[in-house]
Amino acid sequence: MNKPLTIRQVVFMYLLLSLSSILRQIPTALAREAGRSGYLSPFWSILALIPLTAIIVLLIRSFPGLNIYEIMVHLAGKVIAKLIIVFYLIWVLLYLSTKFNAYALTLQFTLMPKTKSDFFIAIMLVLVYYALLKGSKTIFRFSEFAFGPIIFLITVLFVCAISVLRVDYLLPVSTINLPSTIKASKDVIAVGGNIILVLFFADEFGIAITNKQIRKFWFASGLFVVISFVITIFTFGVTGPNLTANLPFPFYITVKGISFFNIFERFEVVVTMICVLLDFIGICIMYIVMTRCFQWLFEIKDRGFLFLPLAIIMFYLTKYVSATQFEFRYFYRYIIVNLNLIFQYVIPFLLGLICLLKRKYIKKQY
């Protein structure tokens, strides 16, 4: 458990963190924005993900063994770095509250409609607290272990769904639809940008990073696009874009309609379980990012004592951010997506730009 974090583990963490949004938010957003042609939007997101991955690789290569805060201190100075970290902290607080809300709403929508969200959030906080006490390495190992079975289950569901896919829900698509698919890709980009979280853990990779390890970032970006495309086409093809646009969790309804050779049915419980698992991993990761921000801001070494006060803040903040399904959808669509674009793309692009301008000076140091 004391071994340094591997890039493989961080890449799996990124994919699992993104998968929870791919299953719930992306199909609805794409159906609403682009209608029937929405499943083409994940391909446009490549245009944003390639430069972002290139920037991450550039920063990791230019500053080996340093995390995002230390990189910002080198590039912009301590004061500006701390100021940016404060903004990142606010973003993480809001993002985490939406994760808690999404998790509670999923369970209310699927299995326990009469149970209050307080109960679900409290249970999740207990689990997260216990996992965090065991150390961040445990969570990364868990995400590494969980990735294979989750992808296998989704693949099985996709294979079972092929026979019930309706082509008339997906075609015809013409060039007239292209502008709307480009516009809708914003929602995919806002989820794919989670790869920036790699930089928050970059100090744990060690100094020597090989080309083989770097290739894993590109692989992760590619796999994210493929998974987004597959899940969207699967949801659109079975449920139809019109219904998908109005459902809070269309993938769940999609899975209700499929069976394994008419032998096994009711896979929706499995999907709920996958979502809870993904939420647990996502919340743990964002919680670690949040405590890391506090560590950098206040220059503290231990962070164990932060877990409980932050849990109390998160419990109540979740209620203050959005209380109902409609409020959650509104907040995610207009606030979180735009905040994600700023913190996952604009700030890293600026860092990359400064890094390129100061390249000669940086090379002398390393």
Added chain:
Amino acid sequence: MIYAFGILLILSFIRQKELLLKKKRNLLLFLFLSVCGFTLGIVHLVSPYIPSIAYAIEKYLK
């Protein structure tokens, strides 16, 4: 829920007493975050149906 959090905070303080009392900064941060959490909790206890941030933004933007 706020009472449960209160008890847990006291337990957490006792458990991590050495770490918190070793550095003033740790203690201050712990107290600051605890006060923030409790303030949110008390506001929620006093007026549980206070409009959410999402509702306020939606209303303001319209």
